Amino acid sequence: MGTLAGVLAAGQRIPAEAAALSSSFKDEPFPCAVIGFGEWGREIAAAIDDIEELELSVICDNFPLMLRRAQRAHPQAARVGDYREVLDNPDISAVFIATATHDHKEVVLDALQAGKHVYCEAPLANNIDDAREIARAGMAATDQVFQTGMLYRTEPQYRSVFGFIRSGAIGRPAMSRSQWHQKTSWRRSSSSAERARALNWRLDKDLSLGLIGEIGIQQIDVTSWVLGQRPKAVSGFGGIMFWDDGRTVKDTIQAIIEYPGGENMMYDATLVSGFDAAYDLLFGNDATIILRDEKAWMFKEVDAPMLGWEVYARKDKFYKETGIALLANATQLDALGQDPAEDDPNAKPPIWHALKAFADNLIYGPFPAVSDAQLGYESTVVAIKANEAVQNNTRVEIPNELYTL
């Protein structure tokens, strides 16, 4: 089962009495269900399989083809086509909701009503009213775990960099820049035209929050987290540059996100080119940090003060720059006799850490999740407004009161 040390590493806020209670927890894994077995649902299911505190008991999807895939990938799990069957099942204690964004509300509200612990993917919804309703319901369910899918809040490398920046290592934050580049149509296939339309909700501007809302939401959250601020406005641009296949969502977008402190974040995403993939850059007057593939490097300015430890740190060349490797668990790796420069054998994807935090909350909680209802709601507000700016090629302000639940 999970350990308190593991919980602390994931940054959970644990009530003092949790440790004393831990001995009373059962040893069997928590039976849980995944609702929605599309691409992301499959990632969630794979991560659950790799967490010993969780047992994937049921997979739910209303598309029989997805259930056939579920059978191949997770033969031990029962398969159902209606999520109400999951909610009526008293053996299921937790549900992971990975349906289309616009379908979250009904499932989340019903699941909370049924007394299930709920993990809801981000964005919570494709409109403010639904997002608010979901977040309020999650907040009101104080006896249940409710976690939203802001992945980097529980990812060890990002958490490590967050603390590092907050300790002043990059000096005064000046700006940030993030990108997500992948050559893919973003289209799902089906032998049925009707089903294909339903599966491709991401490409429909009336249902989807587009690249900035479905993907960028995670990266924008990193800057908001580091700055400790919420965006006040977004200017968006973009177009359908290549995948002109009837979609109404742009395949290439740019945005500038403004913060109250005067910092701006530049963001771009494209489905046209995979060049340079995805990363986040955080610029300060003393140093700049790049995060990519759950790894991080710091590039110091010549006049930056010495931190002391960087003399001994591993350094990697990036063209004419030298990056100091920032490793979230360098001390542990050294202790295990492993070279921090090598592939970390214990590396897990961000979704694994998010679900592990959820599992620990099931064991020791419920206590407010790191990615709680408020954070999920605020991030969804930013995603909705940013998408509005991108779709209309305009600047959209986000009034502070919109962040209030």
Add this chain to the structure above:
Amino acid sequence: METVRLAFKAMATRFEFMLLGDDPVHLRAAAEEAMREVQRVERNCNFYAKSSELSRINREAAQSPVRLSGLMLRLLSASEDLFHETSGLFDPSVAPALASWGLRHQTDSGRIPRPDQLQTLIKQIGLDGLSLDRSNRTIRFNKPGLQLDLGGIAKGWALDEARMVLEESGIERALLHGGTSTAVTIGSDAEDVPWKIGVEDPYLTARSKDEDASEERAWIATIPLRGGAMSVSGVQGKSFIRDDGTETIEYGHIIHPRTGRAVSGPRLSLVVGESATACDAWSTALLAAPEQDPPVRIQGTAFLKTDSGWIQTAGRVPETWLDRPASAPSP
């Protein structure tokens, strides 16, 4: 009829999918889904990535049972079945031997282990040294030094998974290959005739290039496939050559599971059947098979090419497939 091609790198090689149909938008979307299946298999089965599921099994299964993902359980179950079908000639536990022969990495230059090292290696090899608990989804290594490398089957498995995804998406005509050594097809080509896949004789090609006689490839067979699969394995590629003064021997990256020795060439095996997984594993196994007594339980058609000619090992090889006729096994 429209054609959509998709190429990508996975499993240290290049995969290429060619799909035919009326709607290129649908074809592209289906090809991308199939690609993601291959990438999923690669992510779990990567021998070199320390964070992969396979690496975790290799690290931990000797200490205690390791819980398996559904994908890995199905793949290891298929591997175990093929290990028995091939009388142990397909054995994914030869990984330590590859390292000892200096054939693990592309940059390795190759070396011949000492006899005592070979004796140690033989003890480490053998899929019978693991316990695969299919109902509890766990694996446990019972033999010291056992390591799994699924390189002899994962490509075929990934192509079978990709084909299944394409068929589920309603694709009726497609040709998929991984590294040009394993291929699967759906239906037939645009003219409604079977897909034709040429098989090159790497030794004749190399020889003709050495002699500067011809840059043309030496095709030794043309395989018609309509919904079937095929796989080719050879000693060449990742190999090294040693000359002890009396003979020159090329040692390839296929390890004979019973002797721990690298299979020496020139040899090339070709297997045609329904399942790319089985073709991939069987083509590896046949390279280690004795010429005079090849296994015959293979589901499909297979033959082996050596310097002495074709040796038909199973099934009936239509003469029209071969650019030169097959011969009986050498006396």
